Amino acid sequence: MSISGSLERLRAANTRAVLTLLAGEGPMSRADLARGTGLSRTTVSSLVTALMATGQVSETTARGKPHKGGSGRPPVLVTLSAPSGCVAGVDIGHRHIRVAAADRTGRILAEEATDLDVDAHGPGALDRAAHMVRSALRTAGLPRGDLRAVGMCVPAPLDRRSSRISTGILPGWRDLPPGDELERRLGVPVFADNDANVGALAELNHGAARGMLDVVFVKLSSGLGAGIVLGGRLHRGTSGIAGEIGHVQVGEDGQVCRCGNRGCLETVVAAPRLIGLLQPAYDEELSTELVRALDSAGDAGVRRVLSDAGRAVGRALADLCNSLNPEGVVVGGSLGPSPSLLEGIRASIDRYAQPDVAASVTVAAGQLGDRAEITGTVALAVAGVAARVPA
Ligand SMILES: [Zn+2]
Known part of the structure; x- marks a missing residue:
């Protein structure tokens, strides 16, 4: 193997060591990163500079373990960057629509809810849901362009082959694939499922x-x-x-x-x-x-x-x-x-x-009570992003 090839491998292994330590320990100073990985401070500084250039880590003084010894200004800590982008959840019930805007980890930052006779008015309910998603993103201070995926539930069986609701259950939704229709309105992938399935997901993950x-x-x-x-x-x-x-x-x-x-x-x-x-x-x-x-x-x-x-x-x-x-x-x-x-x-x-x-x-x-569905739709969106987009 060439010398440059082995140096590249070594650098990749060192980069992994730094990222692994940050993932396990939280924000750390460059000095603590050097101690924790056994690498020299010069090597750690060079790796951190490269990771900051690619956006994988950033600097903070806000959090982390109290630094040992010394006084005066808190040290600048290196932290893993939060995954970029955000997600939304849309819970469509027989008589309500509830939406949530959340970060990529599924933490809900803003919510909106409205009462509506959903059963008879498919297209109107979807228009309203799309509008509420945009509004919740604004409330949460999340740029619309950052939206990566939406999880959604409907109060009826959803045929995954046709993406349509079983005939007869929701009269106003005949021939209306809810996931595809919301996707068309919002321009991002929408993962749709029925309300009991997302409720199960929510109780499984959080309840x-x-x-x-x-x-x-x-x-x-x-x-x-x-x-x-x-x-x-x-x-x-x-x-x-x-x-x-x-x-x-x-x-x-x-x-x-x-x-x-x-x-x-x-x-x-x-x-x-x-x-x-x-x-x-x-x-x-x-x-x-x-x-x-x-x-x-x-x-x-x-x-x-x-x-x-x-x-x-x-x-x-x-x-x-x-x-x-x-x-x-x-x-x-x-x-x-x-x-x-x-x-x-x-x-x-x-x-x-x-x-x-x-x-x-x-x-x-x-x-989770009546929050099971909205919690589950956000989980569906987070899982959807994780499955489609490499971290
Ligand atoms: Zn029946």
Whole structure:
């Protein structure tokens, strides 16, 4: 090997040593970098100059370990540059749009939310979402040109082959691929998924499912869906619509469902249906928040209705547990944290799942509440950037 070739290799190895030390220890002075790597101060200074020229490191006096000895001005420290660019998340629900602007690590810097009847107005909702993303970026002080990717969720099954929402679930979105449409409006890659899948991602990364490898995230709000994590990864299925437990049939002659079938579980347990069952017995207008509060206060009617709903959901989950043998069932959505709902789910899993399967599964409320989806869409964008763009 030529001498210049070995010198190049040596320099690359020394550069790696400096970057590795900064990644592990945080900002450091050149002197501490020399001590930590065993390189001479001259070599470290030369490497740092080259790394600053390529933007991989920068100088700061703000943070880092207190320098040892000496007095007077704090030393200039060398720090790894933050990954450039930013991302955004877009959570589209049946009745709301929420967006977040975040840095490349997923730290949310600004958020906006609005109430909107999303189901019937696909193009209008997408226009509004794009506008809100631009506005959130401005609020966060992030230049629009720095936006690298957007994560997005919709409250319906999304066919990954056609990028379209399953027919019938959202009437105003027929033939409208939401990810492609938002991408056209914003000019950056958009990674779209359904709300239960991004909720599962969020609870897996930041919430009740942290550290679990096999977990079912159930979302009970205006609809019912599940996000399935197997071996630590989201299981989307061949066409992306795995986990549609809301459309398990529980009564052949039941109510017609928005999916076109009859007697789907969702028609029995979705929040509007439960509120409809309860409303005649109460003077005040019920909302999911009030129903949850009444449940916590021990209201007999609410407890009965939520417990029955939990048992119905748990019946379907028991079969799923038998097939997947998960470590956890995490229940999210607007009614997810209700104690009676969780008790009902637990009771049915204990009763209908194989005993060893039931004994090995924990049933818990989600920890992120209505922030699960926005947290998950930002995580989707961060993962999307990491997969597409070399760091
Ligand atoms: Zn259905």
